[in-house]
Amino acid sequence: MFKRAIVRTPGKSLVQGLSTAGLGLPDHQKALHQHAEYTKSLEDCGLDVLVLPPDENFPDSTFVEDAALLTPQCAIITNPGAPSRKGETSKIKHVLGDFFENIEEVSDPGTVEAGDIMMVGSHFYIGLSERTNQNGAEQVIGFLDKYGLTGSVIELEEVLHLKTGTAYLEHNNLVVCGEFVRTEEFQKYDLLVIPEDESYAANCIWVNDQVILPKGYLKTRAIIQSFGYEIKEVDVSEFQKLDGGLSCLSLRF
Secondary structure (H helix, E strand, C coil): CCCEEEEECCCHHHHHCCCCCCCCCCCHHHHHHHHHHHHHHHHHCCCEEEEECCCCCCCCCCCHHHHEEECCCCEEECECCCHHHCCHHHHHHHHHCCCCCCEEECCCCCCECHHHEEEECCEEEEEECCCCCHHHHHHHHHHHHHCCCEEEEEECCCCCCHHHCEEECCCCEEEECHHHCCCHHHCCCEEEECCHHHHHHHCCEEECCEEEEECCCHHHHHHHHCCCCEEEEECCHHHHCCCCCCHHHCEEC
16 A cells, blocks of 8 residues: 655656657646546545645656656665756655665666556566666666565566556456557566557556546557456546656655
8 A cells, every 4th residue: 555655747848748649739838737537546546645836957857757667665766767857866866865774776878768668466577678787777676675675677668668568457457458459478467458549548646546548549448347446537638748658647655
């Protein structure tokens, strides 16, 4: 069960964020409203949410998940593969110092963005992508091993991050879409297969036995509800324009 979350309010520089989505520029005012609703949804799930102020120097910094991996035993500060995001980690490290006694850091030549890391119990799947390389993954696995945890790599073929197309909902239930439907390592789980035309909704998050979904994906909602979960929907369309999803917007621990 999670007790806390950390989020960062999107700055006006959001419009300069990285994107391959081709959906146009985000509207800052709409993004602020959506971010507030997202924060409220976390609070409604019982979390104490720390809201960090905007950081105009880093347009993508509202996607706080990528800067750190949080485990019950330690925090691991990443080393983002996107050059424009590397400066985000020092500020997150400072914040996490109030919550974690054990903090590790990934260093060059390793690159890691935590959107590529999915926690399943005490095991962590690490996607090898344009943003996360083998060296970075090996550093993370080394840190995990130090604290009695385990990790393994998954090679990505199509998506930006591992959690773009998969989400663990606890209870052996794993949301998958696209390339992950046939991933050998995932076949031991009960797979909730999301149709390709709703692939964006594969990036959902489990928070204390409730599932937060992007708004408007009726097929995905029905699939997840059929497994007995209570659903909360949040409109995150402005963040979708920057390749961002629900998991990207918070650090939950």
